[in-house]
Amino acid sequence: MTLVKTQIGRRAFIKNTSLAGGGLVLGFSFLNACKPKVAEAVAVEIEMPKEWFEINGYLKIGDNGIVTIMSPNPEIGQNVRTSMPMILADELEIDWKDVLVEQAPLNTNLYSWQVAGGSRSIMNSWQNLRMAGATARQMLKEAAANAWQVPVGEIKAVAGVLSHEASGNSAGYGEMASAASQIEVPEEVELKDRSEFSIIGTSRKNVDGKKIVTGQPLFGIDVQREGMLIASLAHPPAFGMKLKSFDAEEAKQMPGIRDVFSVKLFDDDFKKMAFHHTAFNELVAVVGETTWQVMQAKKAVKVEWEASPDTVVGMSLFGNEMKVNHPSGMENSDTHNAKLKELSARKGKVARRDGNPEAAFANAAKVIERSYSCPFLAHNTMEPMNFFANVTEDHAELLGPTQTPEWMEPAVSERLGLPLEKVDIQMTRQGGGFGRRLYGHFMVEAAVISQQMKAPVKLVYSREDDMSQGMYRPAYYATYRAALDEDNNLVAFHVKAGGVPESPLFANRFPAGAIDHYLAEGYTIDSNITTGAFRAPRSNFIAGAEQSFLDEVAEEMGKDPIDFRLELLKRAEENPVGDPETNDYEAARYAGVLELVREKTNWGQNDAGVHRGVSAYFCHNSYVAQVLDMVMENGKPTVQKVTSAIDCGIVVNPDAATNMAEGGIVDGIGHAMYSALTFKDGAPEQHNFDRYRLIRHKEAPKEIETHFVDNGIDPTGMGEPPFPPIMGALANALYRATGRRHYHQPFISDKPPLVG
Amino acid sequence: MATFNLNINGESHQLDVDPTTPMLWVLRDHMKLVGTKYGCGIAQCGACTVHVGDNAVRSCQLPVSAVGEQEITTIEGLSEHGDHPVQKAWLETDVYQCGYCQAGQIMTASALLKQNPSPTDAEIENAMQGNICRCGTYTRIKKAVKLAANGES
Numbered sequence: 001m002t003l004v005k006t007q008i009g010r011r012a013f014i015k016n017t018s019l020a021g022g023g024l025v026l027g028f029s030f031l032n033a034c035k036p037k038v039a040e041a042v043a044v045e046i047e048m049p050k051e052w053f054e055i056n057g058y059l060k061i062g063d064n065g066i067v068t069i070m071s072p073n074p075e076i077g078q079n080v081r082t083s084m085p086m087i088l089a090d091e092l093e094i095d096w097k098d099v100l101v102e103q104a105p106l107n108t109n110l111y112s113w114q115v116a117g118g119s120r121s122i123m124n125s126w127q128n129l130r131m132a133g134a135t136a137r138q139m140l141k142e143a144a145a146n147a148w149q150v151p152v153g154e155i156k157a158v159a160g161v162l163s164h165e166a167s168g169n170s171a172g173y174g175e176m177a178s179a180a181s182q183i184e185v186p187e188e189v190e191l192k193d194r195s196e197f198s199i200i201g202t203s204r205k206n207v208d209g210k211k212i213v214t215g216q217p218l219f220g221i222d223v224q225r226e227g228m229l230i231a232s233l234a235h236p237p238a239f240g241m242k243l244k245s246f247d248a249e250e251a252k253q254m255p256g257i258r259d260v261f262s263v264k265l266f267d268d269d270f271k272k273m274a275f276h277h278t279a280f281n282e283l284v285a286v287v288g289e290t291t292w293q294v295m296q297a298k299k300a301v302k303v304e305w306e307a308s309p310d311t312v313v314g315m316s317l318f319g320n321e322m323k324v325n326h327p328s329g330m331e332n333s334d335t336h337n338a339k340l341k342e343l344s345a346r347k348g349k350v351a352r353r354d355g356n357p358e359a360a361f362a363n364a365a366k367v368i369e370r371s372y373s374c375p376f377l378a379h380n381t382m383e384p385m386n387f388f389a390n391v392t393e394d395h396a397e398l399l400g401p402t403q404t405p406e407w408m409e410p411a412v413s414e415r416l417g418l419p420l421e422k423v424d425i426q427m428t429r430q431g432g433g434f435g436r437r438l439y440g441h442f443m444v445e446a447a448v449i450s451q452q453m454k455a456p457v458k459l460v461y462s463r464e465d466d467m468s469q470g471m472y473r474p475a476y477y478a479t480y481r482a483a484l485d486e487d488n489n490l491v492a493f494h495v496k497a498g499g500v501p502e503s504p505l506f507a508n509r510f511p512a513g514a515i516d517h518y519l520a521e522g523y524t525i526d527s528n529i530t531t532g533a534f535r536a537p538r539s540n541f542i543a544g545a546e547q548s549f550l551d552e553v554a555e556e557m558g559k560d561p562i563d564f565r566l567e568l569l570k571r572a573e574e575n576p577v578g579d580p581e582t583n584d585y586e587a588a589r590y591a592g593v594l595e596l597v598r599e600k601t602n603w604g605q606n607d608a609g610v611h612r613g614v615s616a617y618f619c620h621n622s623y624v625a626q627v628l629d630m631v632m633e634n635g636k637p638t639v640q641k642v643t644s645a646i647d648c649g650i651v652v653n654p655d656a657a658t659n660m661a662e663g664g665i666v667d668g669i670g671h672a673m674y675s676a677l678t679f680k681d682g683a684p685e686q687h688n689f690d691r692y693r694l695i696r697h698k699e700a701p702k703e704i705e706t707h708f709v710d711n712g713i714d715p716t717g718m719g720e721p722p723f724p725p726i727m728g729a730l731a732n733a734l735y736r737a738t739g740r741r742h743y744h745q746p747f748i749s750d751k752p753p754l755v756g
Numbered sequence: 757m758a759t760f761n762l763n764i765n766g767e768s769h770q771l772d773v774d775p776t777t778p779m780l781w782v783l784r785d786h787m788k789l790v791g792t793k794y795g796c797g798i799a800q801c802g803a804c805t806v807h808v809g810d811n812a813v814r815s816c817q818l819p820v821s822a823v824g825e826q827e828i829t830t831i832e833g834l835s836e837h838g839d840h841p842v843q844k845a846w847l848e849t850d851v852y853q854c855g856y857c858q859a860g861q862i863m864t865a866s867a868l869l870k871q872n873p874s875p876t877d878a879e880i881e882n883a884m885q886g887n888i889c890r891c892g893t894y895t896r897i898k899k900a901v902k903l904a905a906n907g908e909s
Contacts, residue, residue: 076854077852077853077854077855077891078853079853205847205850206850206852206855208855209846209847209850209852210838210847212846212852212855212858212859213831213838213843213846213847213852213858213859213862214791214831214832214834214838214843215789215790215791215792215830215831215832215859216791217790217791218855219793219856221790221793221794222790224788224790230785255757255774290777290781290785290786291781291784291785291794292774292776292777292778292781292785293774380890381854381856381890382793382795382801382803382854382856382857382888382889382890382891383793383795383854383856384794384795429854429855430854431793431854431855431856431857432854432856432890432891433854434890460794462797463795463796463797463798655850656850659850659853659893659896660853662892662893662895662896663853663891663892663893664892665892666892666893666894666895667890667891667892670892688796688797688798688800689795689796689798689800689801689888690798690800694888694890695892695894696885696886696887696888696894697880697881697884697885697887697894697897697898698881698882698885700892700894700895701895702877702895703895704895
């Protein structure tokens with residue numbers, strides 16, 4: 001058992017309101033006892049309590065023992081609405097069937113890190129959620145001890161029941177909830193030992209499952225309100241353009257249309273956070289009664305756009321001030337690619353240098369050099385950007401999908417001229433995030449339109465709006481060089497990586513620290529095309545490039561690709577190059593996932609006709625190794641199976657984490673193989689799924705197997721880490737299946753064509 | 757504007773609407789049946805799939821004027837208590853991540869199984885090819901379709 005002080009987030013543990021409720025709702029549970037092929041989803045009535053008692057900001061307990069747990073973080077499909085309450089419920093010692101989950105609103109007084117980003121939801125809240133549960137458990141015990149006049153240390157709490165063995169007293173949590181809510185919050189509480197977990201580490205079904213499969217309103221785009229209007233925005237057709245003028249006379253006459261007006265988002269002197277950024281600060285809003293009417297009317301607005309000048313946007317990112325250059329002009333993918341290639345031949349900005357790489361390369365017996373690239377990508381969440389806003393003179397209600405409510409609130413407050421406490425932000429379930437909804441300009445847009453209309457408004461982007469609005473995954477380019485000596489030993493390693501507009505370089509990640517002579521350089525190209533975080537930023541390209549290159553180096557050295565990586569990791573573990581503190585990975589955990597995937601796949605013993613690629617990567621504090629099995633079917637490479645070994649510490653909800661790993665693999669294969677967003681004269685050449693190719697059913701692996709390392713370490717990232725390495729495993733398997741190395745994503749457009 | 761009598765989820769509804777309005781928006785904006793989702797508007801993603809009679813149809817490309825007397829079934833009307841075999845299989849398999857595309861996936865899968873109660877893997881893939889899942893739950897979707905097929909037989 002661990003004793004922890006409750007100071008962290010202590011405000012959340014101090015009750016601030018009294019809540020009451022009643023009535024009867026339907027809940028659902030799964031009667032699985034007889035293990036039928038299809039489990040019966042049986043509606044059972046959960047009797048709602050007559051009265052709720054708030055124990056702290058995370059939970060309230062009903063007089064009948066039902067517990068409502070507030071899930072603080074945005075749900076984008078990573079399943080935190082199930083896994084975060086599970087953590088709390090375990091420490092509380094409550095039966096999971098007695099738990100109801102509610103989405104908490106944004107409340108920076110009660111919660112910290114209400115963000116879906118960086119794979120940090122579980123990692124950052126692990127301790128707070130446990131404390132919230134343990135604190136409540138302790139208060140219930142104290143209430144029982146007071147009632148029974150026995151020492152609190154003798155009270156047991158198991159599955160929602162308090163008991164005292166010697167006196168024979170026992171009571172449900174509901175019976176003690178009222179008294180517990182009056183107990184002073186303890187200064188420190190005992191956390192369970194890992195061996196005592198009864199919910200954490202067990203698979204629990206998604207709490208929203210029933211609503212999802214019956215089509216209940218869950219998402220921002222589903223919001224309906226009395227008197228609500230629909231809004232759509234017209235933005236420039238190309239990056240490098242801005243609004244000049246518009247004529248909406250015809251559109252305003254169309255059925256159902258209430259108004260058409262221009263919207264300016266931020267004043268030029270507004271102090272932006274990076275998450276407030278948007279390519280198009282001035283837009284034309286079309287507001288009407290129904291979505292179809294508004295979409296039709298938007299086509300009838302005659303808008304003139306003009307070239308925008310060179311601009312420099314100042315913004316802050318976690319306290320660091322930065323300037324982003326947006327040069328004027330209409331950009332082209334061809335030009336980007338030529339420039340990236342050109343800069344890759346020049347000296348970059350050195351990020352790390354170990355030993356004497358220049359001399360080592362000059363003296364090498366053999367030098368291997370390969371270059372890799374990837375295009376821009378649009379996030380393409382299935383639910384397009386949207387937000388509901390109801391702004392009155394003294395209040396703003398905002399409801400919808402955002403990954404960063406906490407960071408958007410100041411922007412809305414400033415733009416509307418309302419104090420922070422008058423801005424209420426609530427989160428809906430979100431139809432995907434992938435980083436796109438970190439950038440919440442659409443929330444501000446909805447708020448400004450509602451303020452102008454003096455009416456509740458739902459802003460809805462069309463798919464075309466969504467895909468052509470910016471915040472893309474940048475285009476990247478990386479050149480790798482390896483120097484071998486006369487005995488075929490790897491003596492030097494050089495990576496030079498650039499991008500539009502950022503470099504994907506991680507100078508201190510593997511294989512830094514494992515090779516005596518090492519050089520890492522980066523370079524950037526300014527652009528007016530806006531980019532942002534896309535699932536596992538930078539890793540989502542550089543992992544695949546690096547892992548493909550290592551595969552080729554191993555082959556050149558005549559080594560097994562797993563053995564080769566393990567040798568390097570052994571060096572990094574036992575005798576690291578440079579200051580070990582600067583290597584931002586743990587070599588032993590890295591090797592651990594490679595060893596596990598080697599064992600689980602019977603590496604080296606695959607059937608003839610099965611072509612295997614391996615890859616391993618570290619990001620978001622977790623380690624993932626993957627083996628991809630490819631077969632040729634009718635001359636076409638087909639992914640038969642992917643096996644993952646993952647070290648993300650304690651796995652809260654194993655089946656849900658497995659689902660995330662499966663999704664990351666499909667996502668990675670899809671983007672590396674099929675997807676691209678290209679530009680001509682500043683305009684995206686793909687606006688919808690007819691020309692923007694996403695992976696579909698047939699292209700997904702036939703089978704995916706996931707294994708987790710069981711090491712008891714506190715949880716680390718899980719949403720992002722399974723995504724980057726698969727691109728390397730795919731490229732490596734493709735090589736073995738087709739005899740061709742693939743360097744440039746998307747692989748499907750490789751010349752000559754891969755298929756057919 | 758024109759008046760239409762529509763048969764949706766077993767009930768008759770009369771409404772005045774622009775005849776070019778796709779059923780997707782009739783369902784979402786006029787009927788407040790928001791389970792049918794907007795994803796692309798050009799019949800490329802399958803999020804808006806409903807049943808017209810027994811067929812899976814992309815409602816974003818189906819003008820209200822083309823529906824006539826045909827019966828429309830949406831995800832809300834697939835079963836009375838959310839207990840259609842496909843819905844149960846989805847729950848059992850815990851298919852979804854974000855969940856946004858899943859109503860469309862379920863409507864396509866349930867139409868497939870009605871016409872072909874024991875599809876092969878290739879038949880499942882062919883039928884489901886028009887439904888994009890951006891989260892990448894394809895392997896679970898296929899597993900759930902097979903579970904529903906076995907459960908039905």
